Amino acid sequence: MRISRRRLLALGLGTVVAAREPQRLLRAASASALEPRLNPITLERFVDPLPIPLIARSVATRPSPDDPRRQLPFYRVEMRELESVVHRDVLPTRQWGYGGTVPGPTFETRSGEGLLVEWVNALPAKHLLPVDHTIHGAQADKPEVRVITHVHGAKAPPSSDGYPEEWYATGQSRTLYYPNAQDAALLWYHDHAMGITRLNLYAGLIGAFIVRDAAEGALGLPAGEYEIPLILYDRFFSRDGQLSYPVSGDPTAPWVPEVYGSTTLCNGKIFPYLEVEPRKYRFRVLNAANGRHFNLLLSNGQSFQQIGSDMGLLAAPTVLKNVMLFPAERADLIIDFSEHAGSDIRLRNLTDEILQFRVRGATRKDTSVVPANLRDVPRIVESTAVLTRVLTLNDHGDHAGNSMRMLLNDMHWDMPVTEKPVLDTVEIWSLVNLTDDAHPIHLHLVRFQILDRRPFDLFTYNATREIKYTGPAVPPPANEAGWKDTVRTDPGRVTRIIICFEGFVGRYVWHCHLLEHEDNEMMRPYEIVAAAEDAAVGHEITLKHDHVHTAS
Numbered sequence: 001m002r003i004s005r006r007r008l009l010a011l012g013l014g015t016v017v018a019a020r021e022p023q024r025l026l027r028a029a030s031a032s033a034l035e036p037r038l039n040p041i042t043l044e045r046f047v048d049p050l051p052i053p054l055i056a057r058s059v060a061t062r063p064s065p066d067d068p069r070r071q072l073p074f075y076r077v078e079m080r081e082l083e084s085v086v087h088r089d090v091l092p093t094r095q096w097g098y099g100g101t102v103p104g105p106t107f108e109t110r111s112g113e114g115l116l117v118e119w120v121n122a123l124p125a126k127h128l129l130p131v132d133h134t135i136h137g138a139q140a141d142k143p144e145v146r147v148i149t150h151v152h153g154a155k156a157p158p159s160s161d162g163y164p165e166e167w168y169a170t171g172q173s174r175t176l177y178y179p180n181a182q183d184a185a186l187l188w189y190h191d192h193a194m195g196i197t198r199l200n201l202y203a204g205l206i207g208a209f210i211v212r213d214a215a216e217g218a219l220g221l222p223a224g225e226y227e228i229p230l231i232l233y234d235r236f237f238s239r240d241g242q243l244s245y246p247v248s249g250d251p252t253a254p255w256v257p258e259v260y261g262s263t264t265l266c267n268g269k270i271f272p273y274l275e276v277e278p279r280k281y282r283f284r285v286l287n288a289a290n291g292r293h294f295n296l297l298l299s300n301g302q303s304f305q306q307i308g309s310d311m312g313l314l315a316a317p318t319v320l321k322n323v324m325l326f327p328a329e330r331a332d333l334i335i336d337f338s339e340h341a342g343s344d345i346r347l348r349n350l351t352d353e354i355l356q357f358r359v360r361g362a363t364r365k366d367t368s369v370v371p372a373n374l375r376d377v378p379r380i381v382e383s384t385a386v387l388t389r390v391l392t393l394n395d396h397g398d399h400a401g402n403s404m405r406m407l408l409n410d411m412h413w414d415m416p417v418t419e420k421p422v423l424d425t426v427e428i429w430s431l432v433n434l435t436d437d438a439h440p441i442h443l444h445l446v447r448f449q450i451l452d453r454r455p456f457d458l459f460t461y462n463a464t465r466e467i468k469y470t471g472p473a474v475p476p477p478a479n480e481a482g483w484k485d486t487v488r489t490d491p492g493r494v495t496r497i498i499i500c501f502e503g504f505v506g507r508y509v510w511h512c513h514l515l516e517h518e519d520n521e522m523m524r525p526y527e528i529v530a531a532a533e534d535a536a537v538g539h540e541i542t543l544k545h546d547h548v549h550t551a552s
């Protein structure tokens with residue numbers, strides 16, 4: 001009988017590593033050496049125009065689940081296999097898209113105007129990419145292709161949030177309800193099926209979801225054709241243009257701990273160009289990659305303004321020369337091309353080219369403005385928190401130091417729910433990163449603020465489980481000081497966030513947004529409860545987290 005990684009961990013690593021050695025070596029060799037891949041350096045740059053995803057159109061109206069006398073727009077979106085051209089000189093790529101494109105159509109809605117979407121699984125029954133059946137929730141007794149859509153950043157009831165275990169198979173659909181009772185922001189929708197989220201997103205199941213409101217509309221920001229979503233992600237391609245997802249070398253357990261593709265796409269194209277006028281533009285940038293973070297800058301060294309982050313506008317614009325986005329994070333950027341008519345400016349990830357702006361003639365006068373004050377972002381006062389939870393980020397490696405599984409608070413997905421905040425209370429979550437990686441941590445349903453990041457001594461922690469700080473707590477920079485739903489937690493640091501659990505009672509999830517981590521159990525349920533019976537409330541406590549690790 002084959003020993004699964006999970007079992008291997010339970011047995012203790014040292015004893016069985018020798019037996020695994022050949023597989024480990026294979027893993028190190030990696031599939032990339034075996035399979036000829038497309039090298040993006042060979043591609044001619046800036047030959048394809050930047051695609052702008054179409055706006056999703058409702059097909060009917062349906063009664064509101066909250067108030068049957070109200071009619072809400074009803075959308076029907078099919079997930080289908082499709083072929084699309086990612087570059088002029090690359091053969092069409094088989095992908096999975098919402099509504100026939102990758103990225104899918106952009107939802108446009110207004111705060112408080114609810115909508116319903118029937119998400120239809122019209123995908124093939126066999127997965128496009130290698131499924132690892134040793135991963136929790138993706139066992140071989142389940143359909144290989146399973147989907148459940150989550151709108152990232154949405155304040156949705158638990159039954160419509162896309163709980164990972166509420167997946168459904170090919171030929172089925174679910175209608176989910178988004179009340180959109182929340183501030184203007186760039187949200188995004190993507191698949192969230194247990195154990196295969198990384199594969200479903202890599203296949204193409206992503207799209208933008210924009211919430212607008214009157215306050216934002218009154219500001220006079222660049223709009224219409226001057227407001228453009230930029231959805232960034234990276235992939236590997238085979239030489240014949242097909243998606244290539246890295247595998248471990250062990251065909252029975254192909255999961256790999258991280259994916260950094262060789263090729264960056266913007267709105268579904270490699271090295272696209274965008275003709276722009278010499279004026280201000282608003283770019284709604286989303287990192288939809290599985291694992292890569294982007295450090296974005298402009299090739300001419302020009303600075304830009306960041307006016308918003310994950311959950312909408314900042315209090316005030318902040319001027320930057322580069323902006324870092326981890327997976328699932330968003331940046332709302334104003335780039336002013338008015339001084340650059342006739343020039344070509346590239347958007348880069350450090351030195352890697354992503355997108356070329358061709359600054360050409362103006363068609364009309366730029367009347368847009370970027371006000372000095374965008375909105376009030378009142379700081380949540382620390383003393384209002386009823387609870388501080390100390391939650392660890394853990395990495396379990398094999399003998400050779402390869403990451404085999406990351407966990408939250410050293411707990412597996414199917415262990416009892418331990419985080420039960422009370423509705424309408426404020427908590428501080430103190431995220432203690434014991435790993436070598438930065439992890440973007442996302443909580444469903446809620447928005448939060450970053451309090452600070454503070455270095456601590458890992459050796460002391462491992463010996464005594466005491467957090468001994470080695471430096472001062474650093475508050476977030478201006479572009480991280482607004483409303484967030486995903487926070488970068490740096491290695492060897494405690495990252496504190498403050499959260500008001502508003503909206504709904506029920507079960508949600510929180511997880512790392514590196515999708516390979518998320519799928520391999522760096523995800524936990526949490527439950528918002530109506531009363532204080534299940535949660536310690538009214539006094540500040542520090543939860544113990546030195547419980548025994550019980551691998552299943």
Ligand SMILES: [Cu+2]
Pocket residue numbers: 406438439440512513514517518522
């Ligand atoms: Cu992670």
